[in-house]
Amino acid sequence: MLRIVLCLCVIALAGCGTTTKITNAWVAPDLKEKNLKGVLVIAVTERQDARINFEDAYTAALKDQGIHAVASHTLVNGTARKTSKDKIIAAAKQAGLDTLLLSHYAGTLEQPVYHPGTDYYSVIPAYGSNYGYGRFGGYYGQIVKVGSTAGIWTSSKQVMLVSDLYETATEEPLWQATSETIDPSNRIKLRDSVIQSFVGQMEKQGLIKK
Structure with missing residues (x-):
């Protein structure tokens, strides 16, 4: 069959x-x-x-x-x-x-789709009086936002x-x-x-x- x-x-x-x-x-x-x-x-x-x-x-x-x-x-x-x-x-x-x-x-079904924006970050070394040389804490830094893209709408x-x-x-x-x-x-x-x-x-x- x-x-x-x-x-x-x-x-x-x-x-x-x-x-x-x-x-x-x-x-x-x-x-x-x-x-x-x-x-x-x-x-x-x-x-x-x-x-x-x-x-x-x-x-x-x-x-x-x-x-x-x-x-x-x-x-x-x-x-x-x-x-x-x-x-x-x-x-x-x-x-x-x-x-x-x-x-x-x-038929064709068309639906709106939202794509969220994306934030971009970078780590800046945080050396100073609170971070002693050679100590583990000295390897940590501050995370700062360096850029982003806006969210957009498309269709599917x-x-x-x-x-x-x-x-x-x-x-x-x-x-x-x-x-x-x-x-x-x-x-x-x-x-x-x-x-x-x-x-x-x-x-x-x-x-x-x-």
Whole structure:
């Protein structure tokens, strides 16, 4: 099933760890009892280029896990948002794909973040009548503030995407996960980080079997 136990078949950030986390995930209790094979990967977006890029990357990540996955743009023309549900389901059935993996943008949350200022200090030797030469006390000094930076306000963006798995024949939901990516640096890293997290969650919940 995604080898889904079905063998269902529904990328790490370059140079650093993923910035995405899964905030919510659900799986149908009877999923492991279903003998599902093959998944049609669908990205719901107004932009055809974005659809192709996301579907191809998601499909490749699933294939790396041994899953039989097909990008919907190879079977259905136009953007998924403007394509009828019946047309997509018909394409999946004709291709022998028992599940539909649909992903879409769920919004961006922007929150203010306060970064406190920093004070800088230095130690000035404190020699004098109270600090005898050669005595331990002579090594202590006075700590004085020599500078500081002011606190500033910035904003933190959290981009959310949702991925849903449905059974093609019944249209029943089988799995859902919501991802949250904090301050993504670019679209490609956002895409790859999200997909990596979704695939990791599938494996964690037993949809993908090694």
